[in-house]
Amino acid sequence: MNIGLIEFPQHTDEYGSLVPIEESDTVPFDIKRVYYIYGVENGMRRGFHSHVNLEQVLICVSGHVKILVKTPWEEKEILLNHPRSGLYIGPMVWREMFDFSEDAVLLVLASDHYRVEDYIRDYNKYEKMAQQYFAKP
Numbered sequence: 001m002n003i004g005l006i007e008f009p010q011h012t013d014e015y016g017s018l019v020p021i022e023e024s025d026t027v028p029f030d031i032k033r034v035y036y037i038y039g040v041e042n043g044m045r046r047g048f049h050s051h052v053n054l055e056q057v058l059i060c061v062s063g064h065v066k067i068l069v070k071t072p073w074e075e076k077e078i079l080l081n082h083p084r085s086g087l088y089i090g091p092m093v094w095r096e097m098f099d100f101s102e103d104a105v106l107l108v109l110a111s112d113h114y115r116v117e118d119y120i121r122d123y124n125k126y127e128k129m130a131q132q133y134f135a136k137p
């Protein structure tokens with residue numbers, strides 16, 4: 001369903017931990033944009049969209065958050081609760097982010113610049129487009 005979990009390498013010593021992230025090594029696209037989401041109040045849900053072409057990797061670098069990923073035929077809830085864990089989300093996957101812990105910082109690596117025209121925010125429109133995009137199992 002165009003998603004995957006990535007485990008980043010981690011270097012831990014008595015001074016703490018360091019997680020390096022390099023494109024084409026652990027991230028399967030050229031990183032053009034980085035943004036992060038934090039300070040999300042308890043009970044708030046974000047996202048509610050898909051992208052036509054954009055690829056992203058989501059990393060919860062502090063705290064924890066749940067991600068719902070959905071296509072017309074499958075859906076999964078993924079808990080991101082470690083700075084080593086990345087969730088790859090490819091094109092045409094509906095996503096919602098929820099259950100943010102108070103200290104959650106959700107870092108997102110993206111394959112392209114911010115383009116409003118790449119968003120699909122209407123679920124009915126998404127479903128029709130995604131039924132064409134994904135072959136029915």
Ligand code: TYD
Pocket residue numbers: 033035037046047048049114
């Ligand atoms: P929005 O897409 O609503 O966030 P989410 O999908 O997490 O609910 O984005 C919130 C605001 O931030 C909106 O005004 C668009 C803006 N924004 C940018 O300017 N650049 C970006 O790279 C992103 C992702 C959002």
